[in-house]
Amino acid sequence: MKLNGVQIDDTFAEAFNMRGTRVLITAQNLKWAYNAANAMTGFATSVIGCGVEAGIERELSEEETPDGRPGVSILMFAMGSKVLMQQLETRMGQCILTCPTAAAFSGIESEDQISLGKNLRYFGDGNQISKLLPNAKGENQRYWRIPVMDGEFLTQETTGMVRAIGGGNFLVLGQSQPQVLAACEAAIEAMKKLPNVVMPFPGGVVRSGSKVGSKYPKMFASTNDAFCPTLKGVVKSELSDDIESVMEIVIDGLSFEDIALSMKIGIEAACALGTENGIKRISAGNYGGKLGPHLFKLHDIVNGNLSGAAK
C-alpha cells in the first residue's frame, strides 16, 4: 500500500490499557497557564521512567474555563489508578500550587474521582477554605481556596479518572534525519489539532524506540536495533539501503477511535511531503501482538477504518 508514493507497511501498532485524566489549568494569562502546564507535563514522556505520560491537549478560551480566565487542558495517563493518583498529587503540588496565578479544575466527568486539590489543602495550615458551589449543570462541586504568597490558590477537590489507551504509534522512515524530522513536525502540527489525544515525547517525537529485553540482565528494554540505521549490516535490520533515519510518534488517548484518527491524520501529514522530500516508508512498533490488547492496523487506519476492535 502506498500513500503519495510513500510505502505503508502491512503492520500494526500495539497499545495498552491505561488510566487517564484531564485537568484544566488556568492563570492570569496564557503565558502563565503554559508555564504551569509545561511544568505539570514535564518529565512525563514514558511510564517506563516517569510514572505517567502527559501532554498539553489544547488551549482554552476564557469562555471554556470554570473561572473565566485563559487556560490549557492537559491529559495524563498511567498504567494504573494508584500511580496516576500519586503522580497527579505530586505534580499538582510541585507544578500548579507553585506557579504564580495558576488554578486547576476537573476536566473530565467520571464516577471514579481522584484527588486534585483534596490533600493539597493542608498546605494552607488550617487557613484553607472549602466552598461547595453548583456548576452550570447545577451539580455541587467542592473547591479549595488555599492562601499563598501571590494571593490565593484555587483548585477543585477532585477530577475524573477514565479508562484510556496508551502506546498508539507509527514510525516515519526516510532518507535523512532532517527530512524525517520535518515529516514528523508536520504530523505533530496536524495531530495537535485533535481532542482527546496527546503525544507525550519531546515535541511529540521519539528517536529512541525500544525493544523488549537486553543483553544486560538489569535492562528490561534496549534500543530497537532492527530500526537503527547505523546497525544495518550488524543486526537483522528492517531498513533498506535508502533509509538513514527513523523517528516514532507515540499517541496516548481516551479511546481507540481518538488514537486511530490521530494516527490517520499524522500519517497523511507526514506522507504529504512525499518521496521527493525523502519520506520512504511508514511503519509501526509492536511486540508481535502478544502484549497489548489494542492493535492499530496501519492499512485499516489509512483506509479510514478507525473502529478496530480490541484483540
Place this chain on the structure above:
Amino acid sequence: MSALTFSLNTSVKQAVNCKKLTPDSLQGKSLADILAIKLNEQLKVADVFAVQGDDATTLVFKHATSQLNYIGYRMKTGNIIIEGDTGDFIGAEMQGGTLICKGNTGERTGDTMRRGLLLIEGNVGNYCASNMRAGTLGILGNTGAYLGYGMKRGTLLLSQPPAAQATWLDCGLHTLPFLNILYQSFQTLDSQFAQLSCMRVRRWVGDISGLGKAEMLVLQA
C-alpha cells in the same frame, strides 16, 4: 410542574413559624397534606397561605412580610424564593440548597447556617450569620449590629461595609479569582446577585472570639 407557591393572606395578623415549609420536608406531599400542616399553635398552612403549584423542589413565598419567621430552617436541598420581606431566623441552621430573599430580613438571618447559599437582596437585621458554621451568605443591602457574631467558618459576601467590630480582623484589599466561580454559580438564579462581577474585595476574618475561620468579603465599588 410549577413551583409550589405560598401567597400570604393579608388577613393574617400574627407571627407565623414557617419551619415546616422546606423543599425537602414537602417532597411527596399532596396539596391537601400541605394545607393541613400545623404552623403555629392555632394556625395551619390553609389559614395563612393560598397554595398553588406542584413542584416542591422550588418554594416561592409571595407577598411575604416580617410576620414570617424561620423560612428555610434546616433546609437541605432545593430552592426557596421569597418575594417581599421576612421576619427572623431566615435560613437558620440551613444545611444545603439555595434561599433567595428579594426583600429585607429580620434578626438572626443565617443563624448557625451549616451549608448552602443564602442570598438577601435587601437589608438584614441584627445578629446576621450569628454562630454560622459554613456556607455562603450574600447581602446586597445594609447589615445590622453584631454581624457574624460567633461566626466560625463560611463566607459573608457584602455590598455595603459592615460596622467595625473588635473581633473581626481587616486582611486588606484583594482580587480573588475564586469570585468568578462564585458569580457563575449565581448566573442561573433569578436574583440581582446574578449581576455581580466585582472581583475586588476587602477581606475581614473573624470572629476571633471563637474559632475565627470565617470571612467577610466586602465588594469594592
